[in-house]
Amino acid sequence: MYESSDLRKGLKIIIDGQPYIITEFQFSKPGKGQALYRCKLKNMITGYTMDRTYRSGDKFEPANLEERRMQYLYNDAEGYHFMDTHTYDQVTLSEDNVGNAKNFLQDNMEVDVLFFNETPISINLPNFVHLKVVKSDPGVKGDTATGATKPATLETGYTLQVPLFIEEGDILKIDTRTGEYVERVKV
Amino acid sequence: MHLGKREIIISRHLLLKAIREWFFSNGFIEVQVPVLSKTPIPEATIDLFSLSNKGQTFYLLSSPELYLKPLLSLNLKKIFSITPAFRKEERGPYHLEQFFILEWYRAKSTYKDLFFDCEELLDISSSALSPVLGDKRIFKGKEIDLSRPFQCLEVKDAFEKYAGWDPFKKKDELHFYEDLAFKIEPNLPEDRPVFLMDYPDWASSLSKLKNENRNVCERFELYLCGIELANGFSELMDPIEQRQRFLIENIKREKQGLKPLPIPENFLSKLKDCPEASGIALGIDRLLMILTNSKNIEEVQAVI
Numbered sequence: 089m090y091e092s093s094d095l096r097k098g099l100k101i102i103i104d105g106q107p108y109i110i111t112e113f114q115f116s117k118p119g120k121g122q123a124l125y126r127c128k129l130k131n132m133i134t135g136y137t138m139d140r141t142y143r144s145g146d147k148f149e150p151a152n153l154e155e156r157r158m159q160y161l162y163n164d165a166e167g168y169h170f171m172d173t174h175t176y177d178q179v180t181l182s183e184d185n186v187g188n189a190k191n192f193l194q195d196n197m198e199v200d201v202l203f204f205n206e207t208p209i210s211i212n213l214p215n216f217v218h219l220k221v222v223k224s225d226p227g228v229k230g231d232t233a234t235g236a237t238k239p240a241t242l243e244t245g246y247t248l249q250v251p252l253f254i255e256e257g258d259i260l261k262i263d264t265r266t267g268e269y270v271e272r273v274k275v
Numbered sequence: 276m277h278l279g280k281r282e283i284i285i286s287r288h289l290l291l292k293a294i295r296e297w298f299f300s301n302g303f304i305e306v307q308v309p310v311l312s313k314t315p316i317p318e319a320t321i322d323l324f325s326l327s328n329k330g331q332t333f334y335l336l337s338s339p340e341l342y343l344k345p346l347l348s349l350n351l352k353k354i355f356s357i358t359p360a361f362r363k364e365e366r367g368p369y370h371l372e373q374f375f376i377l378e379w380y381r382a383k384s385t386y387k388d389l390f391f392d393c394e395e396l397l398d399i400s401s402s403a404l405s406p407v408l409g410d411k412r413i414f415k416g417k418e419i420d421l422s423r424p425f426q427c428l429e430v431k432d433a434f435e436k437y438a439g440w441d442p443f444k445k446k447d448e449l450h451f452y453e454d455l456a457f458k459i460e461p462n463l464p465e466d467r468p469v470f471l472m473d474y475p476d477w478a479s480s481l482s483k484l485k486n487e488n489r490n491v492c493e494r495f496e497l498y499l500c501g502i503e504l505a506n507g508f509s510e511l512m513d514p515i516e517q518r519q520r521f522l523i524e525n526i527k528r529e530k531q532g533l534k535p536l537p538i539p540e541n542f543l544s545k546l547k548d549c550p551e552a553s554g555i556a557l558g559i560d561r562l563l564m565i566l567t568n569s570k571n572i573e574e575v576q577a578v579i
Binding site: 093114115116119120121122123124126141143144145 | 320479
């Protein structure tokens with residue numbers, strides 16, 4: 089069990105049976121008053137965030153979370169399928185649990201699948217991925233303003249803003265945390 | 276401007292020197308008190324470090340009050356002390372498990388007499404740092420305004436204005452401190468001091484209640500730039516009432532899972548010989564943090 093004084097940013101605890109991560113943390117102790125531990129918490133399954141204030145004496149159950157390296161196989165009506173490359177165990181995550189990561193998933197990509205009490209709840213992608221542009225209209229001629237952009241669609245179906253010189257067939261480096269274009273890696 | 280450790284240590288020296296000189300020139304004597312005791316003051320919300328020697332438990336004191344206040348009984352009228360203080364599990368930008376307290380007492384005075392001391396001390400503290408910091412004091416991007424008199428705000432008015440309830444009509448301790456931390460303090464002026472004064476009777480175990488209104492204790496907190504800096508009050512000198520309050524503090528401790536502490540009998544036995552007095556404790560590290568525009572009190576520790 090954790091105590092209030094163990095609370096800090098990044099700690100994972102169980103509240104009402106659900107795993108939460110502390111995303112913001114503030115310690116307050118007005119003179120002669122009890123210590124107050126104010127937390128912003130994010131539900132690791134639903135993404136729902138809430139504020140809670142705890143006091144000394146409160147106890148917390150650590151969230152039993154485990155990360156496993158798995159390979160992305162395919163998606164269908166059931167969801168997104170992943171395989172453990174050592175045990176060949178397969179798991180399926182819903183579209184909600186995969187979240188924005190679906191924009192960057194490629195067949196055979198290795199990702200970290202997060203399990204809560206043996207149930208897969210989310211995936212962590214590498215910070216950067218390389219994806220091919222499948223559709224992008226040529227940049228408007230004469231539009232040379234610095235920083236001008238145009239939309240481009242990637243092989244995963246994800247559309248983002250890219251510089252005007254990008255063409256169909258280019259391979260781009262994408263930051264999966266922001267969903268933004270970083271650079272062109274191959275023409 | 277962000278100060279390096281060298282400038283911080285010089286600033287700390289200049290601050291302490293100016294504070295001591297102010298007390299000396301105002302007729303105070305400096306007292307050096309121990310930091311260990313077998314019978315510390317029982318306070319509900321402070322967890323103490325303990326250590327043992329030959330089967331006996333000693334505690335590191337969370338303030339010098341235990342030793343300092345009884346000295347008033349020796350006909351010492353104006354005393355001050357600068358001591359280390361220890362509080363377990365207090366850690367945040369404005370909290371550390373060990374820090375320094377400036378505490379002083381004035382015999383034959385009440386809490387309002389301390390307002391003048393506070394105004395003077397902040398003024399001379401700020402001036403003392405001019406060799407390092409120049410003329411202006413900036414904290415979190417705002418210039419600090421120490422013009423006098425400092426503003427006074429009654430707890431009752433602050434709660435009605437910012438929290439929407441009156442803590443003198445409803446005794447709800449948990450709610451009180453939560454609203455104090457998250458509704459009142461964020462609304463206090465960010466660029467100047469303010470005295471938050473006249474707390475509910477249950478909000479201080481060592482202060483005197485007002486003669487004309489027993490629901491109010493004669494206690495104030497000095498805030499500077501929204502950060503609590505000093506806690507002062509008219510001292511309770513009635514040993515019978517004080518004993519009852521210690522017992523209540525011990526009950527509160529048990530409710531929170533803290534061990535009750537032995538009653539400090541020696542402290543109680545001296546109170547009857549003490550004159551009326553007011554006393555106050557000020558956090559030296561927080562004062563230095565604000566005046567040097569540091570982010571937290573760890574930055575102003577003399578540790579590299």
